[in-house]
Amino acid sequence: MKIAVAGASGLIGSALLPALRADGHEVVQLVRRTPRTSEEHRWDPQHRRIDPAVLQDVDAVVNLAGVGVGDRRWTEKHKRAVLTSRVDTTTTLSETLAGLAASDPDRSRVLVNASGVGWYGDTGDRIVDESAPPGDDFLAEVCVAWEGATRPAADAGVRVVRLRTGLVLARGGLLGRLLPIFRAGLGGRLGSGRQYMPWISLDDEVAAIRFLLTSPVSGPVNLCGPAPVTNAEFTAALGRVLHRPAVLVVPPPALWVALGEFARVGALAGQRAVPAALTDAGFRFTHTDLESALRAVLARG
Numbered sequence: 530m531k532i533a534v535a536g537a538s539g540l541i542g543s544a545l546l547p548a549l550r551a552d553g554h555e556v557v558q559l560v561r562r563t564p565r566t567s568e569e570h571r572w573d574p575q576h577r578r579i580d581p582a583v584l585q586d587v588d589a590v591v592n593l594a595g596v597g598v599g600d601r602r603w604t605e606k607h608k609r610a611v612l613t614s615r616v617d618t619t620t621t622l623s624e625t626l627a628g629l630a631a632s633d634p635d636r637s638r639v640l641v642n643a644s645g646v647g648w649y650g651d652t653g654d655r656i657v658d659e660s661a662p663p664g665d666d667f668l669a670e671v672c673v674a675w676e677g678a679t680r681p682a683a684d685a686g687v688r689v690v691r692l693r694t695g696l697v698l699a700r701g702g703l704l705g706r707l708l709p710i711f712r713a714g715l716g717g718r719l720g721s722g723r724q725y726m727p728w729i730s731l732d733d734e735v736a737a738i739r740f741l742l743t744s745p746v747s748g749p750v751n752l753c754g755p756a757p758v759t760n761a762e763f764t765a766a767l768g769r770v771l772h773r774p775a776v777l778v779v780p781p782p783a784l785w786v787a788l789g790e791f792a793r794v795g796a797l798a799g800q801r802a803v804p805a806a807l808t809d810a811g812f813r814f815t816h817t818d819l820e821s822a823l824r825a826v827l828a829r830g
Contacts, residue, residue, distance in 0.1 A: 717777030722761030
């Protein structure tokens with residue numbers, strides 16, 4: 530296959546690209562800067578511009594682009610950037626693929642587009658699969674708009690897969706920021722610790738995307754492991770694999786001071802999401818329990 534990837538420099542994209550190449554696929558990278566190699570092509574999603582010729586002969590597009598959600602305190606400016614960076618990139622790709630499908634209806638294409646389990650809002654201890662309705666907080670609103678931007682491609686007959694990804698366990702991302710804290714013996718649960726954390730190993734995240742490129746699946750797909758855990762269970766497991774205590778508690782007021790609105794939506798809320806669509810399609814996880822996934826991450830260090 531010839532596959533175009535947007536957001537290739539991020540946590541997931543930087544692991545996905547070498548895996549796709551190892552599978553024998555031809556990879557095209559969409560970049561906003563001046564291209565440095567022949568496989569890089571410039572686009573301008575902020576102004577919704579891309580040369581359709583770049584995607585003319587691709588079989589698949591994987592869109593992982595978007596401003597980091599928890600990278601900084603949520604100001605109104607940052608919230609706008611979180612939303613527009615996702616909607617603009619997705620709309621640009623979706624509308625371009627729709628135009629190409631109209632001019633060449635016999636060619637099969639797939640758009641694998643990122644989204645998040647934040648779609649569901651705070652679900653407490655209720656188990657949610659892909660049929661659950663959206664929540665009503667900011668992250669849920671972002672995911673609804675984000676996924677909605679894929680509609681032009683889907684309406685044009687492009688197979689669209691929407692990846693509702695949970696916490697990806699890797700040396701970077703949230704886990705990368707937690708490791709030094711826990712190694713220092715300062716780790717602990719956030720608030721009550723009862724909020725669920727749907728996690729997935731980076732290995733399984735990449736494997737699932739590769740699987741969905743060719744598997745006849747469309748619509749939302751929860752990318753999270755089969756055994757979601759609470760924040761208290763997560764911190765206890767991380768403490769065990771690091772052989773450090775994890776008995777401290779970060780009270781909600783302290784999180785509000787440090788994180789603002791993100792504390793309520795991103796740290797104290799959670800989703801007990803399960804990967805029903807993925808398992809029904811026959812995908813097999815490498816890491817089915819949290820501790821094995823954490824130990825695999827640490828073994829790479």
